[in-house]
Amino acid sequence: MHTLRAAAAAALLGCAGLGAALAAVPIVIINGNGPGVGFNDPTPATPVGGNSGTTLGQQRLIAFTYAANIWGSQLTSSVPVRILASFEPLPCTVNSGVLGSAGAWDVFSDFPGAPKPNTWYPAALANKLHGADLSAPSDPHIGATFNSRLGLASDCLPGAGFYLGLDGNFGNGTDFVTVLLHEMGHGLGFQTFTDETSGDYYAGTPSIWDHYLLDNRLEHEWVEMTAGQRAASAISSDGLSWNGPLVTAAVPGVLDPVSRLAIAGPAAGPAAHDYEVGDASFGPPLANPPLLGQVMPVVDQTDGRGLACNPLSPLNALAVNGNVALVDRGSCTFVLKARNVQDAGAIAMIVVDNAPGPVTGLGGADPAITIPSVRVSQADGNDIRAQLQRRSRTRSGVTASLGVNPAKLAGADAQKRILMYAPNPVEPGSSVSHYSTAAKPNQLMEPAINGDLTHDVAPPRDLTLPLLKDIGW
Helix, strand or coil: CEEEECCCCCCCCCCCEEEEECCCCCEEEEECCCCCCHHHCCCECCCECCECCCEHHHHHHHHHHHHHHHHHHHCCCCCCEEEEEEEECCCECCCCECCEEEEECEEEECCCCCCCCCCEEEHHHHHHHHCCCCCCCCCCCEEEEEECCCCCECCECCCCCEECCCCCCCCCCEEHHHHHHHHHHHHHCCCCCCCCCCCCCECCECEHHHHCEEECCCCEEHHHCCHHHHHHHCCCCCCEEECCHHHHHHHHHHCCEEEEEEEECCCCHHHCCEECCEEECCCCCCCCCCEEEEEEECCCCCCCCCCCCCCCCHHHHHHHCCCEEEEECCCCCHHHHHHHHHHCCCCEEEEECCCCCCCCCECCCCCCCCCCEEEECHHHHHHHHHCCCCCCCCCCCCEEEEEEEEEEECCECCCCCEEECCCCCCCCCCCCCCECCCCCCCCCCCCCCCCCCCCCCCCCCCCHHHHHHHCCC
16 A cells, blocks of 8 residues: 655644534544634624524634535545644735635555555545545544635735625625535545646556546546646646546536527628637526627726726616627626616626636626626637727627527537636646536536535536546545
């Protein structure tokens, strides 16, 4: 048997066990915080959303136990899973921040009961397969850290901290239970130990992940490829799929048809074609028959862009009324933009990204939004905008058709295998070890927490559990 430490070591501060979650897999939460901070923070808190804690530390622990119970009820193992958890200051700005991180503490290979030889398994899964604890009694199986400053500091997403309720009613906050489920998923095995940049195996040995990660252009799994081929596969955009049988069988019942924006009309010129779009977590989803309308830009900036962060001026309201509003990302939430153009009479909204990169969705929640919204890349948005220069006050001659392509599933390849996250350049810690952001509905194990996620980890809503079962759970 071989074992290696796979996660960075953390100081064990006040490492008394906080108890085990009651489930098919007992999950023992180990407090990695010192007195007065993290799980021990004595700041008074009002019970919220089914969380009865009366201090910040208590509420954090109750939410953690709740999430652990969800995972524990879905899995089976005779060996309790120990999670060393703590709250620490993590990188953060006023607009973005790291919510948390987690991963396997150790990896093991060639242990009695290992299904595949010469293959790394994360500690919790290795213990399940072996039927006994392979780790030292004082070692955790999963290490997890969460941002202690989120929403509580003026320079760390102020006003958008963790929502510690258990009911999913997070409003403008970040649902902590969802973050916990995501990070625990990584620790349970939703990760590769192979280097995403070089393609080199960890200590010369592939991980169980690599047996199911497939380059869909070569139709080869990572264990069949060279390091250079793996490195190229990791930046292939839509060239990387999951080839596990349980996930693939569940994909058609979970993923929706891909959304489609088609631009046409007498003034569309070279912009007349289909576009890849990111879906909104608010408003109605796209459907067939498609919604049709003239595209009209909001212009409220001196450079010709339109942010729509304030109620629209009379001229902009006249332009978008009964039409599809084209606005730019930036300065305010997507929900506020949608509300402003909807109030002005727009029938849909297209958001143009403000930086190059792959298309992702539009986050946020507001039940009052009744119009569909999509996001396009900066380059695509600029191509569409270029054709709107010769327009009247109410018509552009450029039409948008917003619907779905029933022949293709959002976030899946042509064989209906779910795509993995493979942006170019590599995003260390995110690339390869997440589902594609193109999946619809958004999946728990995408690289960002989206506002439409629930606490489900299994079909028909989510594909995380089938993947863990593919690798041995």
